[in-house]
Amino acid sequence: xxFESLTDKLQNVFKSLRSKGSLTEEDVKIxxxxxxxxxxxxxxxxxxxxxxINSVTEKAVGADVMNGLNPGQMVVKIVNEEMTALMGSETxxxxxxxxxxxxxxxxxxxxxxxxxxxxxxxxxxxxxxxKKVLLTACDVxxxxxIRQLQVNGEKTGTDVFTMGDDVSxxxxxxxxxxxxxxxxYNVVVLDTAGRQEIDEELMAExxxxxxxxxxxxxxxxxxxxxxxxxxxxxVGFDEKVGIxxxxxxxxxxxxxxxxxxSVRAITGKPILFAATGEKPTDFEQFxxxxxxxxxxxxxDVLSLIEKAAENVDIETSKNMNAKLKKxxxxxxxYLDSMKQVNKMGGMASVLSMMGMGGKNMPAIDxxxxxxxxxxxxxxxxxxxxxxxxxxxxxxxxIAKGAGVDIMYVNRLVKQFEQASKLMKxxxxxxxxxxMGLGSLNSLMKNLKM
Amino acid sequence: xxxxxxxxxxxxxEYEEISDEFYEELEExxxxxxxxxxxxxxxxxxLKGQVTERKISSPDECRLLLANIIKDRLGEKxxxxxxxxxxxxxxxxxxxxxGVGKTTTVGKLAARYKRLGKKVMLAAADTFRxxxxxxxxVWAERAGVQIVKGKDGGDPGAVVFDAIQAxxxxxxxxxxxxTAGRLHNKKNLMNELKKINSIITSEYPEAGKETLVVxxxxxxxxxxxxxxxFKEVTDVxxxxxxxxxxxxxxxxVIAIESExxxxxxxxxxxxxxxxxxxxxxxxxxAALTGSEELVAHExxxxxxxxxxxxxxxxxxxxxxxxxxxxxxEKEDAFAFFRSLRGE
Numbered sequence: 001x002x003f004e005s006l007t008d009k010l011q012n013v014f015k016s017l018r019s020k021g022s023l024t025e026e027d028v029k030i031x032x033x034x035x036x037x038x039x040x041x042x043x044x045x046x047x048x049x050x051x052x053i054n055s056v057t058e059k060a061v062g063a064d065v066m067n068g069l070n071p072g073q074m075v076v077k078i079v080n081e082e083m084t085a086l087m088g089s090e091t092x093x094x095x096x097x098x099x100x101x102x103x104x105x106x107x108x109x110x111x112x113x114x115x116x117x118x119x120x121x122x123x124x125x126x127x128x129x130x131k132k133v134l135l136t137a138c139d140v141x142x143x144x145x146i147r148q149l150q151v152n153g154e155k156t157g158t159d160v161f162t163m164g165d166d167v168s169x170x171x172x173x174x175x176x177x178x179x180x181x182x183x184x185y186n187v188v189v190l191d192t193a194g195r196q197e198i199d200e201e202l203m204a205e206x207x208x209x210x211x212x213x214x215x216x217x218x219x220x221x222x223x224x225x226x227x228x229x230x231x232x233x234x235v236g237f238d239e240k241v242g243i244x245x246x247x248x249x250x251x252x253x254x255x256x257x258x259x260x261x262s263v264r265a266i267t268g269k270p271i272l273f274a275a276t277g278e279k280p281t282d283f284e285q286f287x288x289x290x291x292x293x294x295x296x297x298x299x300d301v302l303s304l305i306e307k308a309a310e311n312v313d314i315e316t317s318k319n320m321n322a323k324l325k326k327x328x329x330x331x332x333x334y335l336d337s338m339k340q341v342n343k344m345g346g347m348a349s350v351l352s353m354m355g356m357g358g359k360n361m362p363a364i365d366x367x368x369x370x371x372x373x374x375x376x377x378x379x380x381x382x383x384x385x386x387x388x389x390x391x392x393x394x395x396x397x398i399a400k401g402a403g404v405d406i407m408y409v410n411r412l413v414k415q416f417e418q419a420s421k422l423m424k425x426x427x428x429x430x431x432x433x434x435m436g437l438g439s440l441n442s443l444m445k446n447l448k449m
Numbered sequence: 450x451x452x453x454x455x456x457x458x459x460x461x462x463e464y465e466e467i468s469d470e471f472y473e474e475l476e477e478x479x480x481x482x483x484x485x486x487x488x489x490x491x492x493x494x495x496l497k498g499q500v501t502e503r504k505i506s507s508p509d510e511c512r513l514l515l516a517n518i519i520k521d522r523l524g525e526k527x528x529x530x531x532x533x534x535x536x537x538x539x540x541x542x543x544x545x546x547x548g549v550g551k552t553t554t555v556g557k558l559a560a561r562y563k564r565l566g567k568k569v570m571l572a573a574a575d576t577f578r579x580x581x582x583x584x585x586x587v588w589a590e591r592a593g594v595q596i597v598k599g600k601d602g603g604d605p606g607a608v609v610f611d612a613i614q615a616x617x618x619x620x621x622x623x624x625x626x627x628t629a630g631r632l633h634n635k636k637n638l639m640n641e642l643k644k645i646n647s648i649i650t651s652e653y654p655e656a657g658k659e660t661l662v663v664x665x666x667x668x669x670x671x672x673x674x675x676x677x678x679f680k681e682v683t684d685v686x687x688x689x690x691x692x693x694x695x696x697x698x699x700x701x702v703i704a705i706e707s708e709x710x711x712x713x714x715x716x717x718x719x720x721x722x723x724x725x726x727x728x729x730x731x732x733x734x735a736a737l738t739g740s741e742e743l744v745a746h747e748x749x750x751x752x753x754x755x756x757x758x759x760x761x762x763x764x765x766x767x768x769x770x771x772x773x774x775x776x777x778e779k780e781d782a783f784a785f786f787r788s789l790r791g792e
Contacts, residue, residue, distance in 0.1 A: 040486040043669030046477050111692070112548030112665060116579075143587035144580040151579030151601075196692045196720060223548060227483035227669025227701060250547060253632040255671040278577075 023071055028060045031075040035296070042256035042295045045231045048265045056082050080292055087261060087288035092245065092270040096131075096187070097216055102180045103131075103187045104173075104213055108206055108241060109221035110233060111194035114249035116145060118221050118275055119191045120152030121283035122247075125273070131186040133158050136176035138209065139193040140165040149191050156280045159185075169193065173209045190215075198236035206241045217244045219272065222259055224251045230259035231266045238267050248286065249275040256295050264288075331376045331384040331416070338373060372412055374402040387416060456482070457515075458739020464508035467500060471508055475515075482700030485670050488707050492518055516738040522707045523730035531687065531712055532727070535562070539657035540613070540624045540649050543689075544642060544679050547630030549665040550691035552581060554717060555627040556588025557725035564723075567622040569594040572612030574605040574645060577629035585627055591722055595619070605629065606644050613652045624656075643682040661714065663689045666699040673701075676709050687714035690728065702733065 032053050039049045056079055065074045097103040105122070107115050116139070123133040135153050137160060139145040146162050153160035161176045173190055180188045190209065195202045210218065220243045222230060237243050248260050251274045260271050271286040376384060378401030383389050390398075390413055399406040456478050464471045472493055479489040495518050496511060505511065534541070541558065545551045555571060562569045571589050573596060575581035582598050589596040597615050599608035609626055616624040628645065631638035649658055662679045664672045679685050688706075693699050693716045702713050713728040734740070 037486055040480060041670050043483075043671065046480045050477075110667070112550060114548055117547075142584075144584035147580035147583050148578070155579075223665075223668075225546070225665075225668045225671045225675075227667055227672075228481045229483070229667045230669075233667075250632060252635075253546065253671065253675075255669075255674075258669065 022062055022064050023060050023074060025057075025061045027071045028057055028075060031072050032057060032060075032079075035075075035079055038296060039258065039261075042258035043225075043227050043230070043262075044258035044295065045228055045262035045266065048231075048262050052082065052086065052265075076296075080296065083261070083292040083295065084289045086265050087292050088264060088270055090270075091285055091287060092272060094126075094217055094272065095244075100186075102177060102185060103217075104177060104190065104215045105187060105217045105219060106190045106192060106206070106209060106215045107219050107221055107247075108192050108237060108243070109194055110198075110223075111142070111196050113194065113221045113223045113226075114275060115139075115194060115221045116148050116152065116191050118247055118249055118283075119149060119189050120156050120158070121275055121280050122189055122273070123153070123158040124156045124280040125283055126187050126189075127156065127158065132184060133187045133189060134176060134180045134183075134185040135160045136172060136188055136190045137162040138169040138172050138190050140167065140169060140172075141193045145191070145193075152280070161188075169205055170208045170212050173213050177213045198233065198240070203236075203240035210241065218242055219244065220246045220269075222246055222248055222263060224248045224257040224259055224274075225253060225255040226259045228262075231262045234263040234267050234269070238269065243267070243269055245270050245272040247271070247273045247275065252276045252278075252282065257291060258295055260286075260291050261295055330387060331379060334416070335373070335376055335384075338369070371402070371404055371408060375399075375404060375409055375412055378402040387413065387420075457737055461509045461512045461739070467506065467508055467511065472497070479700060483667075483669055483704070484700035485673075485704035485708075488522075488704045491707075492522070492703075512738050512740055516734045516740045519703060519737060520730050520734035522703060523713070523734065525706075528712075531714060534657040534659040534686075535565075535567075535623075537657050538622055538655070539659055540616075540626065540653055542626045542628065542646065542649060542658070542660045542683060543663060544628050544660065544683060544685070545630060545663035546632055546675055547578075549630070549663045549668070550717060551575075551630060551663045552584050552588065552627050554661075554663050554689050554691060554715075554725065555585065555625050556592055557717065557722055558625055558715075559588065559592040559594045560722045561725055562623045562625075563592050563594055568620065570612065570616050570619070570621040570624045571596040572609055572624060572626040573598040574608045574612075574626050575629040576601055576603045576605050576608065581627070581629070588722075595621070605641060606648050609645050609648050610652060613649065617653070639678065639682045642679075646683045658684065659687065660685045661687050661689045662711070663691055664701065664705070666690050666693045666701065666716075668701055670701070670704065673704055673708055676705055676711055680709070680711065685711055687712055689713075689715045689717065689725075691717035693718050702728075 035056075036049055036053050039052070040046065044052075056075075059082065060075055060078045063074065063078065065071050066077070069077065094105070095103075107119055107122075109115050119135055123135055126133045135149055135158050137146040137149045139149075146165060150160045150162070152158075161172075161179055163172045163175060169192065176188050176190070179185075192206060192209070193202065209215070218241060220234060220237050222234065226233070234243070234246065246260075246263055246269055248257060248271055251257055263269065264271060271288070271291075274284050274286045276282045276284055375398060378398045379390075383394060383398075395409045395413070396406060399409045402409070460475065460478055464474075475496075476489055476493055479492065480486055484492070492515070496514055499505070499514050499518075500511065503514075505514070543551050543555050543558070552575065559569045559571055569592070571585060571594060573582040573585045575585070576599050579601075582601065586596060586598070595615075597608060597612040599605065599611070605628065612624055612626065615621070626645070626649075628642060629638065631642070646660070649656075660679075660683045662676050662685050664675065668675070676685065676688060688702075688711050690699060690702055690713055699716075705711060706713060713730075716726050716728050718724050718726055
């Protein structure tokens, strides 16, 4: 089953949307239906999705479509902004106890989330910050959990504190902190037991640990592949144990990690780190904004939208719009629009921004675009401004200057005339006088050979 | 915590009429149970169609319709030969991403076949994760079966090779290979799995081969992608859904079966070594929708079949009784459900 990417889906939707001044309710509805599906496929919690879609709808209906974007892209832009806001834009660091006192970090989570592995990675991270870390094996239930922590400790050169599996985790935690204080450790990381579900016994054990040693950071480890249950898990741990932050594991898979968004949205707890591989160093600071586009599965489109927003020269497109409205369009304008296209990374990327990328991308002959450019460069200023001047003699001169066959000059002029006609019609219909990429698109299509 | 099981079973009685709100709420419940948005929409469309067709007006009648739709979706992919591998000598290869409970599943499978009187051997081909071999040792001991191990960091293919030779020499019925958890998009690790797969095929062609991909019931839609990728490098023939007793809701089963055509064969329903059951689409669908309550209401009418059907439909472990039930008894149970639906 091929997952059609959101980008592809949206591009199909956007094809039917026309360039307009502001977003209508209908545009927004169509685009957001796809966004909703994508979010749910990414395992974002249903309730979060519902709320999110409502708030985006509110923001998007009636919003002005930015220069250089089509309505669909405008919707995506708003979606992305809202999502980034929801994820929290700031990154958060771990809090350390002041001075020489020992910082205690308690890791908790369900079975298989990756607690023990994450403990090793966190230790590695803390070591690079100059901390002396003591890993502590408080999972006395799972077969070989202690051994696994020891191996992880060996790999990263971190000391591991264990008391076997006959001692209560609370006692182990207390002894570990005492041991750390005596031996000059800065941070104690407690690896606790997991369960298959949130049960009273486990919650009580974790709460007991918190009651008997000062825990500075309680971190919930969440598998990024977790489905809709992620929220229940996070809320459960937060209510019964109290969590300060979340570490997202297994983000190196192709899971979109909707769990991150859900957990952040419902509990308000920040995501601190993301585990992205099997090596101890595969552990990164979490960047909420990157996550937003990963969940949407359309990083490419977003970065193109950004580029468009940055690069479309507002003055140039204003001038062009004015000319278009009058139905006047000359070779200088063609060069201008080519320049803009190049700024945005060439025809291929512009087409993909305009919902014509991916499978539907028409074959682009960059060589012919270059040739057209050369032909125009061989025209005099007067010829560029007034294509009507181009008689056969001039055309021959231009062909020689550009080093091309006369056939290409004729073809360009002919297509240019057709495009001008089209421009006249389009110009007349553009009530608000905006020129979106949609119209630029038709223009380019007509001008390329 | 309200999983899809408890939510759906209470759901139908909350409504007096089949309204848009009813369908919306049903959509929410299914999606929140990880059924996935596409499968959910298809299920609801089908339900709507049947409601119109049969002129049904009471939400409670939708319960059986829904149970039936879900059962059909699940049942389509399974066949009566799904468990034939158990009957002769075979190698079971257990694959899956990290942390889904592969090693535990291997232990439970070992215990299951040991109980059934088979000679079982484990191969610890997870030489990658710290202490995985030791974890499997513990399970081997609990189940009372033999184990072949390699060195930590050694070649997993070699472990499987050695285990096959040992299994042949010691006349083992069922050899179960634990493999390293790997994210399905890691090429090298997947290639390693491909190698293990071909070692089994070439070294032990006369044995049956069963490849089970283990999926955590709390996994969301990514489970589909996982199963699919494993299918590309091994001959995945079934899914084991683990941690079904947890907060997990397990609706992902419906998404996997209807979108990937791989039957779910076993479910892990607890932490005890005996907590592994054969998956039963009928029982699952009935439990999911709370249809076993309906069955109880019909107590007077169909006393005999009723008791078996209830046993059949519960998820709390009593279906162990049914493992030994005859085909006739199963047929009766199915017939009973059909009669309830007026077919």
